[in-house]
Amino acid sequence: MPRTADVAVIGDGVVGASIAYHLAAAGARVALLGREGGLRDSATHRSAGQVRMHHSDPHDARLAALGLETFRNWPEIVGGDCGFRQTGFAFLVGEEHVGELSRTVAELKGLGVETTVLTPEELADEQPALDLDGVAAVAYEPYSGHADPVRTVRALTERARALGTEVLTGPGGARLLKNGERYTGAAVGGDVVSAGHVVIAAGAGSAPLCTEAGVALGGPGEDGTPPVHSQEVGWALARTSAIPGAASLCMVIDDLAGTYFRPDGPDRVLFRIPLGSGPPSGNTEISPDSSEVAAGRALAAPRLRGLATAEVTTAARAAEAYTADGRALIGPSTRHPGLYFATGFNGGGFKAAPAVGLAVAAELLSEAVRPELEPYRPDRFTAGQPAPTVRRYRNM
Template sequence: MTQNFDAIVIGAGVIGASIAFHLTERGLKPAILERKVTASGATGHSSGLVRMHYDLAVESQLTFVSYKNYFADWKNRVGGECGFIKTGFMQIAKREHEDKLRGNVANQQKMGINTSVISAADVKKLFPDLTTEHFDVAAYEPDSGYADASMTTNSFLDSAKRQGATLIQNCEVTAIRVAGGKIVGVDTNKGEFSAPVVVNAAGPWAKQVAALAGVDVPLVTWTHDVAFLHRPPSLGKFPAVIDDTINCYFRPEGSALILAAGEDESMRGEEPDAEDQTPTETFLDKLIDAMVQRIPKIEESGLHSIHVGRDGITPDQRAIYSAAGPDGFYLACGLSGTGFKTAPAAGASMAELILDGAPKTVDISTFNFERFSKGELINGEFGYGHIWK
């Protein structure tokens, strides 16, 4: 027997959960169909950084809205927990990018974001255990930090369910049904579901899912290793940091661990279902060599564990939030290794696009699907080059 819903969201990662939550706030009763379990894709491996520094204004805006309206007030806004911890965030830029860093910070200040350019000497005063080699200035956001991507997703889903959504796990979408140019539903291993709206939020699998609706999305996978190191007891306070001079990012993970990852070793084009948990052979050595340049006390650290995550990445390394193909079909995919922190506001904006024909919370029209066929890839105003090398 076919089950009827107002909308179907394919994928229970953070963006599918956020979209479903926001659809229910507008009175819809959607189904979220998940081939495995919630947050089992990119989301469950996310490093969870919540920072507002981007080289593209609309991405800063998406995180700013996500931070102030959601992460900073999660219990009241969504319910449940997102695990947000305020550590501060610092973007360390290469010397040749100082003007760009200043341009981005000025844009972000105009939006009301609490950020400023600080000198290497200021960094030393704030965080004495960090070295200040290879850079003169950094962008510093005292309000930023990190959150728990699985908790974020599950509390979006719990609230969506309370508001009328249906979550079905171990339910793989195998076909998307279209009649007269319009979406009518999907087929799954658990039967048929009908709805006039289908949202493809299938993360690294989104290319394969879009193909079921006859839509060719230019998306490959991006595979990224992340290490958890024991925090040396003598190491003092430090914030979440993206350090372009050593191609690494790191942050505290609770009080006993450090999460750290490098950019050089990430792979493109693996099968979305490829074996997940094997880091590249040189990942750890390269990471530690880089990290000791910024935190010499890492020498006193030890390895706790490594995990490997995989996201979908587009040619301009920016998300796709757009209608595409048959009427009623939407893409919320290609989050390109950076889509956790923006998911609350992006989900609100997607729900507006679906229900009102245009987004209002944040103008996500920049992330339209047509940009690829038109050759109009997105570039940051003060771009640092690709987010991932």
């Protein structure tokens, strides 16, 4: 059925849903297009949902900081419930990164974030479950925590729908439509949507969607468009009965070991599973007895007392989208009129979604240029030289 919209957003994960919601809240006519059943396998569905401000890349830290209040006051700002739970957050570094940690804390304070530098001894007093051997300094954020990614995306989509957004899905997802040089909409299932702007927010599905339409997002970039590839990441859940002090455990990123863990409800802890960089397996489950889970446990167990013997109940993975420099791709295409990219989100994409949705909606509706999106522009690759990535830490 033919339809028209101001903006067609392709991709119904947290990024696409946030963009659709903010566009609709600003009065735009929006179509949000998904792949039937695709959300179940998406990065959003399997996200650890951590909402922390401290990042290796200061630009990512800024996007996270701009979104924190939305997670903390979700019912008043968006409506519905994102399942946010404030746990506090500790970022642990070794001696060589103490200076960078203090610098990041100072920058975050400048953005209004409540954060402080603690000694390992100060953190150990509050967190008996942690073994802080080798840790030289800690950045602590009392108001950080985690949300429920499925409830978050559902709340955004429902609010967008209530504000008039058409939510359309079809088997295989959407494909791009073109008239001459301009991308003019998308088709999904039996529906055709003509739109003034088409937003590519399909996560790991962005590259195949674009490649099929002649936009070499996933290819070698012959036409100057930056390649986006996908890679899997995962987590496992373990029972906390063997972990002392688990009831007061905060969320932790350990840059020395390259791992993270956080409480997951009253009796479980979630920890990172490292996965290889091969092509996505297409399977979002991981066996609790697998070597991948053992490798994840080996990274986190020296830091979290009792994890070495805790029963692992579940493990999962999903594919994320990565650009050549690891930073997301946000902005209008300079080579393909009608297209606006909002893809290439990986480790920090969930927490960035509120700020990204707000800023992208403003750019699409008013042609404003939002400074927080400037480091993410697609044309940073067009000279063939990926922009230098700012990574302040060893692993995370």
